[in-house]
């Protein structure tokens with residue numbers, strides 16, 4: 484099974500409601516999608532995620548704080 488993830492920053496600062504934690508924030512907004520090649524399975528495509536949620540999804544709850552501090556997903560398109 485081939486799987487890829489897309490995780491990128493959409494907006495440096497905007498007002499939006501996070502699709503995962505459902506909090507309304509004025510913050511950086513991210514897009515996140517698991518790209519799957521499994522037939523008949525379409526992963527959810529998040530178009531509005533807050534920093535906490537996307538970093539947790541990409542790096543896991545153990546490492547996300549460090550990565551968020553580094554801004555690992557901020558600035559360019561990431562193909563993981």
Ligand SMILES: [Zn+2]
Pocket residue numbers: 501502503504505506532533534535536
């Ligand atoms: Zn969130």
